[in-house]
Amino acid sequence: MTRTLPCVASALSVTALRKSFGSVHAVAGLDLDVPEGTCVGLLGPNGAGKSTTMRMLTGQTRPDSGEISVLGFRLPRESKQARAQMGVVPQLDNLDTTLSARDNLRIFARLYRVPAAERDAAVARGLEIARLTARADAVVTALSGGMRRRLLIARALLHGPRLLLLDEPTVGLDPQVRQELWAMIDGLRTEGTSILMTTHYIEEAERLADTVTIVAAGEAVDEGPPAELVARHAGREVREVYGPPARLEEVEGAARAAGFSTRRTGTSVAILGAEGAGDRLPEGETRASRLEDVFVKLTGEEVA
Amino acid sequence: MATPSEPARRGDEPPGRDPARDPSPPGEASRRLRRIEWDAITGVMMREVINFGAAWKQGVFASTVQPVVYLLAFGLGFGQLVHRVDGHDYIDYVSTGTVATAVLFSTAFNAMFGSFVKREFQRTYDAILSTPVDVEELVTAEVLWLAVRGGLFGSVPILVGIAFGLDPAWTTIFVPLVAMLTGFGFAASGTLISAVVGSIDDFSYVTSALFTPLFLVAGTFFPLTGLPLAFRILAELNPLHHCVELVRDCTFGDVDPTDLARVGALVLFAALMWWGAVDRTRRRLIA
Numbered sequence: 001m002t003r004t005l006p007c008v009a010s011a012l013s014v015t016a017l018r019k020s021f022g023s024v025h026a027v028a029g030l031d032l033d034v035p036e037g038t039c040v041g042l043l044g045p046n047g048a049g050k051s052t053t054m055r056m057l058t059g060q061t062r063p064d065s066g067e068i069s070v071l072g073f074r075l076p077r078e079s080k081q082a083r084a085q086m087g088v089v090p091q092l093d094n095l096d097t098t099l100s101a102r103d104n105l106r107i108f109a110r111l112y113r114v115p116a117a118e119r120d121a122a123v124a125r126g127l128e129i130a131r132l133t134a135r136a137d138a139v140v141t142a143l144s145g146g147m148r149r150r151l152l153i154a155r156a157l158l159h160g161p162r163l164l165l166l167d168e169p170t171v172g173l174d175p176q177v178r179q180e181l182w183a184m185i186d187g188l189r190t191e192g193t194s195i196l197m198t199t200h201y202i203e204e205a206e207r208l209a210d211t212v213t214i215v216a217a218g219e220a221v222d223e224g225p226p227a228e229l230v231a232r233h234a235g236r237e238v239r240e241v242y243g244p245p246a247r248l249e250e251v252e253g254a255a256r257a258a259g260f261s262t263r264r265t266g267t268s269v270a271i272l273g274a275e276g277a278g279d280r281l282p283e284g285e286t287r288a289s290r291l292e293d294v295f296v297k298l299t300g301e302e303v304a
Numbered sequence: 305m306a307t308p309s310e311p312a313r314r315g316d317e318p319p320g321r322d323p324a325r326d327p328s329p330p331g332e333a334s335r336r337l338r339r340i341e342w343d344a345i346t347g348v349m350m351r352e353v354i355n356f357g358a359a360w361k362q363g364v365f366a367s368t369v370q371p372v373v374y375l376l377a378f379g380l381g382f383g384q385l386v387h388r389v390d391g392h393d394y395i396d397y398v399s400t401g402t403v404a405t406a407v408l409f410s411t412a413f414n415a416m417f418g419s420f421v422k423r424e425f426q427r428t429y430d431a432i433l434s435t436p437v438d439v440e441e442l443v444t445a446e447v448l449w450l451a452v453r454g455g456l457f458g459s460v461p462i463l464v465g466i467a468f469g470l471d472p473a474w475t476t477i478f479v480p481l482v483a484m485l486t487g488f489g490f491a492a493s494g495t496l497i498s499a500v501v502g503s504i505d506d507f508s509y510v511t512s513a514l515f516t517p518l519f520l521v522a523g524t525f526f527p528l529t530g531l532p533l534a535f536r537i538l539a540e541l542n543p544l545h546h547c548v549e550l551v552r553d554c555t556f557g558d559v560d561p562t563d564l565a566r567v568g569a570l571v572l573f574a575a576l577m578w579w580g581a582v583d584r585t586r587r588r589l590i591a
Contacts, residue, residue: 021591055591058433058434059433059590060430060433060434060589060590060591061590061591062590062591080436080437080438081436083434083435083436084435084436088434090427090430090431090434092427092430094426094427094428094430094431095431096351096355096426096428097426098355098358098359099354099355099358103354103358106350106354107347107350107351107354108435110346110347110350110351111344111347111348111351111432111435111436111437112435112436113343113347113436
């Protein structure tokens with residue numbers, strides 16, 4: 001395990017967190033740690049419990065059991081104090097759509113208790129962060145999807161939070177907009193803001209997260225820096241063998257019998273950790289191992 | 305009660321420390337925020353005020369025109385048949401009565417639809433609750449804002465009545481306060497109903513089966529004295545009836561000790577509905 005040095009404090013830590021809705025165990029014993037000043041990616045398929053976890057971190061869902069500590073506050077009891085020092089960017093846009101960008105920020109500067117004398121400056125800075133200074137008075141419905149998302153992020157930063165929760169920050173956006181948001185998030189991390197981000201985009205986790213926690217069925221299956229996770233579970237190289245379904249099954253069987261783990265990619269079987277296997281494995285295309293290989297291996301081939 | 309460690313901790317702080325720039329490290333910062341904070345309430349109200357600024361024309365129109373239409377239809381229409389009721393001109397009787405109707409329209413309906421839309425469709429409540437605002441502050445702020453609005457809009461029928469010759473006593477200045485108090489209870493009722501219904505279509509049941517009888521059997525358009533005893537007893541449980549009676553007594557200058565009991569009934573109604581609205585909204589929002 002590549003845990004942080006003991007002297008680094010946690011911005012957020014979660015131990016044995018559980019939450020069920022009826023017979024559905026949304027979160028089933030999750031452990032999670034965000035060392036101060038780092039960006040942690042919570043990576044998992046849909047339904048892995050990421051959003052439920054995020055809601056428990058803001059006190060909007062009550063855990064059945066487990067410990068949550070956010071910026072030194074115990075949740076849910078002290079969730080209000082924690083919320084005063086963190087920013088939350090929801091997955092679903094909940095801006096006031098009939099109001100201008102500026103008014104949206106004015107309201108949240110107030111809700112986040114920015115002192116009256118600093119509120120105008122905070123709103124101006126927010127508009128700058130969202131790069132909407134020129135469109136400050138445009139009504140939200142007139143803004144593009146990318147602009148709205150930038151505004152949503154800027155809204156969460158008005159009070160200079162020490163921790164930022166990002167729930168699927170780039171879901172449903174164009175690649176260009178996504179890259180622009182990645183630059184923005186990376187900038188915040190560089191400035192020292194601790195970040196917890198859920199995503200099911202592997203590339204997003206790979207680029208932004210210092211540490212990735214992979215979750216499946218409400219539990220953390222492994223955690224570590226992306227490169228380490230790849231080395232641990234998928235080695236250096238992957239050999240992809242293409243063929244008709246019957247051939248793929250055969251290849252899969254042979255590779256597993258030889259002690260290798262495999263994953264399906266849809267059109268091929270990928271044999272993980274294939275470096276130095278030589279002709280012990282069927283022939284195929286060799287490529288570098290990726291986080292995606294780890295993700296599929298650890299969270300299962302089929303998503304419920 | 306402050307624990308003994310708290311003053312000591314405060315004393316330990318270095319002088320000249322600016323808490324905004326130098327937030328206390330985790331662990332030390334366990335200062336409790338109070339349960340209901342004025343800052344949180346005014347923050348949420350400010351959101352309502354800014355939103356109202358963006359759509360005030362529709363708001364004023366919806367909240368005032370409807371009761372004024374009732375006033376004119378009944379006052380002028382029925383006024384041809386009925387000239388005096390309880391010793392007052394019928395138009396004066398109706399213009400004072402429709403204050404309660406105006407309050408109901410501008411508070412209960414807005415609270416019901418508004419809170420449903422903000423909770424389910426716009427997800428505004430999710431956004432607000434991710435800031436340092438709790439459910440009780442959210443509900444209190446929204447209900448308070450609707451009560452203030454209801455107090456002002458609710459008084460419009462009196463102005464219309466004056467235009468038609470109503471001669472108000474000095475105690476009429478209390479009418480906006482009565483309207484506000486009634487409005488608080490009904491805004492909270494609307495919020496409570498919104499938190500218990502399954503879908504927005506269920507509001508039709510509430511509107512037809514609850515609010516319509518409430519405003520018709522409140523002594524707005526006809527006196528309740530001629531009704532069977534059972535109805536008169538039920539009417540005493542109708543907060544709108546107390547509102548109507550209070551507004552009439554204030555406007556006609558007939559304030560008496562029973563009015564104090566009516567104020568008490570409205571306070572009780574407001575408190576119960578507020579409590580229910582907070583409780584049910586919390587259950588709906590915090591799973």
